[in-house]
Amino acid sequence: xxxxxxxxxxxxxxxWTIAPQMAFRLRVANAPADEVIHSVVLxxxxxxxVTRRQYTAEEKARLHDLFGEPERWGxxxxxxLWTLATLVVPRFSGETTVDLPVPCSYDFNVAATKFFYGLxxxxxxxxxxxxxxxxxxxxxxxxxxxxxxxxxxxxxxxPVKVWQDLMEIHYPNVAWFQLRRDVFDRLYRxxxxxxxxxxxxxxxxxxxPVSEEARV
Numbered sequence: 001x002x003x004x005x006x007x008x009x010x011x012x013x014x015x016w017t018i019a020p021q022m023a024f025r026l027r028v029a030n031a032p033a034d035e036v037i038h039s040v041v042l043x044x045x046x047x048x049x050v051t052r053r054q055y056t057a058e059e060k061a062r063l064h065d066l067f068g069e070p071e072r073w074g075x076x077x078x079x080x081l082w083t084l085a086t087l088v089v090p091r092f093s094g095e096t097t098v099d100l101p102v103p104c105s106y107d108f109n110v111a112a113t114k115f116f117y118g119l120x121x122x123x124x125x126x127x128x129x130x131x132x133x134x135x136x137x138x139x140x141x142x143x144x145x146x147x148x149x150x151x152x153x154x155x156x157x158x159p160v161k162v163w164q165d166l167m168e169i170h171y172p173n174v175a176w177f178q179l180r181r182d183v184f185d186r187l188y189r190x191x192x193x194x195x196x197x198x199x200x201x202x203x204x205x206x207x208x209p210v211s212e213e214a215r216v
Contacts, residue, residue: 023099043131133146
């Protein structure tokens, strides 16, 4: 019966995609090594282990929306679900390497987006929790199916710069968020009534002035 182990070796930006996407280089190893694995239907839950890194004063200020005052972080910092990913691993024996595609949201209603955006540098500790099914060939040559143990995990420290570069490619020097329709209508009327040419200028007129040093 197969016994798979997983290791995340690297992370890279997937080029030429419509929406932001990363690829995690995943090494899959099986014991016994001579067993023929026809395919693996792999499911992966990726969690942000937010307690396993240090935060600068600037990052604490940027993450206030998520975790509150730093004095409360002992209670508010908890592992967070980032995303779910699925992959079909093709036929192999012994071990193989595959790319696990992970779409990345830039929606600021999503907690994970707020977390990544709040970081300035360093790494993000990730936990990969695996499940799924292995299709393999037994000694008699018959096709068998075996579930992947829920205990199978892997850890990886994702450089923050990979996420930053990915978003800069798809959304250079911009951010976006959703508004309720009635709020958007009010903002749109304000923009039209005052003859304001851009949304940025409309928001600048509404927001209180701040010094350049206070801008985040």
